[in-house]
Amino acid sequence: MDRKPPPAWTEIRVLVPEGWLELVADVLALSPCTTVAFGRPSLAADPAPAGFDFVRTFVAEEQDTPQLRREVERQLAGLAESTGAPELAGLQPRFTALPPEDYANSWRKSWKPFRVAGFALVPHDFRGKLRERDQRLWLEPGGAFGTGRHPTTRGCLRAIEARLRPGERVLDAGCGNGVLAVACALRGARSCLGFDIDPAALPYARVLASDNAVEALCEWRVGGFECLGPADVEFDAFCANLFADLIQAHAVELARRLKPGGWFAISGCRADLREATLAALDAAGLALEQRSTRGRWDTYVGTRRR
Numbered sequence: 001m002d003r004k005p006p007p008a009w010t011e012i013r014v015l016v017p018e019g020w021l022e023l024v025a026d027v028l029a030l031s032p033c034t035t036v037a038f039g040r041p042s043l044a045a046d047p048a049p050a051g052f053d054f055v056r057t058f059v060a061e062e063q064d065t066p067q068l069r070r071e072v073e074r075q076l077a078g079l080a081e082s083t084g085a086p087e088l089a090g091l092q093p094r095f096t097a098l099p100p101e102d103y104a105n106s107w108r109k110s111w112k113p114f115r116v117a118g119f120a121l122v123p124h125d126f127r128g129k130l131r132e133r134d135q136r137l138w139l140e141p142g143g144a145f146g147t148g149r150h151p152t153t154r155g156c157l158r159a160i161e162a163r164l165r166p167g168e169r170v171l172d173a174g175c176g177n178g179v180l181a182v183a184c185a186l187r188g189a190r191s192c193l194g195f196d197i198d199p200a201a202l203p204y205a206r207v208l209a210s211d212n213a214v215e216a217l218c219e220w221r222v223g224g225f226e227c228l229g230p231a232d233v234e235f236d237a238f239c240a241n242l243f244a245d246l247i248q249a250h251a252v253e254l255a256r257r258l259k260p261g262g263w264f265a266i267s268g269c270r271a272d273l274r275e276a277t278l279a280a281l282d283a284a285g286l287a288l289e290q291r292s293t294r295g296r297w298d299t300y301v302g303t304r305r306r
Contacts, residue, residue: 008060008061008097008098009058009059009060009061009097009098010058010059010060010061010064010095010096010097010098011041011056011057011058011095011096011098012028012056012057012058012059012072012093012094012095013041013054013055013056013093013094013096014028014054014055014056014076014091014092014093014094015048015049015052015053015054015091015092016052016053016054016055016091017051017052017087017088018051018052018053020079020085020087020088021038021053021055023079023083024055024076024079024091025038025055025057027072027075027076027079028055028056028057028072029057030068030071030072030075031197031198032059032060032063032068032198032199032200035057035058036055036056036057037055037056037057038053038054038055038056039053039054039056040054041054041056058098060200061097063200064095069093069095072093073093076091076092076093077091079091113126113128115134116154116157116158116161117157117158117160117161117162118133118134118135118161119134119135119137119157119161119183119186120134120135120136120137121137121139122136122137122138122139123138123139124138124211135183135186135187137179137182137183137186137212138208138211138212139179139208150297151267151294151295151297151299152241152267152268152297152299153179153180153241153267154294155265155267155292155294155297155299156180156239156241156265156267156299157179157180157183158292158299159239159263159265159290159299159301160180160183160184160187160239160265161187162301163237163263163265163301164184164187164188164189164237165188165236166187166188166189166190167188167189167190168184168188168189168190168236168237169189169190169191169192169234169235169236169237170184170189170191170192170193170235170236170237170238170239171192171193171194171232171235171237171238171239171257171258172184172192172193172194172195172238172239172240173195173225173238173239173240173242173250173254174195174196174197174240174241174242174246174268175194175195175196175201175205175220176196176198176201176204176205176241177201177204177205177208178194178201178202178204178205178206178208178209178218178220179208180194180239180241181193181194181205181209181218181239182205182208182209182212182214182218184237184239185209185212185214185217185218186212186214189217190217191217191218191219192214192217192218192219193218193219193221193232193235194218194219194220194221195220195221195222195223195224195227195228196220196222197222197223197224198222199222202220202222205218205220206220225250225253228257232257233256233257234257234259235257235258235259235262236258236259236262236263237258237262237263237264237265238254238257238258238262238264238265239264239265239266240254240264240265240266240267240268241266241267241268242266242268242269243268243269243270244268244269244270244273244276244277245273247266247268247269247277247280247281248276248277248280251280251281251283251284251286252283252284254284254286255284255285255286255304258286258304259304260304260305260306261303261304261306262303262304263301263302263303263304264286264300264301264302264303264304265299265300265301266281266299266300266301267297267298267299267300268297269297269298269299269300270296270297270298271293271296271297271298272296274298277298277300278300281300281302285304285305286302286303286304286305287302287303287304287305288300288301288302289301289302289303290302
């Protein structure tokens, strides 16, 4: 099968005083930028000076325009005045082209096949032997999208393994590279609808679904919750790997899309924001049945009250 190569990317990197990383991350989360990351880009890179750290985001090469660069610079330049923090004066973004061959292949140096619950996530050149009960999930990490190893993804995959029943209809909110929707389809979901605000994510989702021969079961949309229509209700389950503030803001909307008694798996929520997130879920009629924590990340599993 001919596989279209993923796009080339530009990294936008800013050296930021410690204590201001989240604020600068919010500034860098401009459309069409993708995931915001903290820290140096690799172990081989020079570490940040004492008292500082790097904030990084990524934009597809064709969307790295002079207008976007000026907007990033403008947003950063206004932070010192808007916050009254002189240490934020003079923040300078660094734009670095990431060659497609490096971005597409460098993950192989550290990424290895692994298992989560009953899933075995393997690349296309995998020649090892799987266990009889393994559900193989072909995955070629690329660009800024998931390797599947992040604890939030693993938490949702465990919930899918435990909860999904064949024939269910699943919503994947903030689908990214589509790994959760594809996992549901492999486990017998009759249809999966995934959406993400980042248009650069969906080519990866389409390739992932095709690689795993479930493209007929998966639909992908670009946008936030506004891309859901009146017919997009009565889902048997939803997965939402999103930050806590988004879960809190859209808990009612997520509950409204779910059948009474339907199940959910929510991750991406920082443990230090647990109280507010759980309060929002409860107020929306979503009953928590299981909570797991890996590092700083919570995963919540439960059902909509009838």
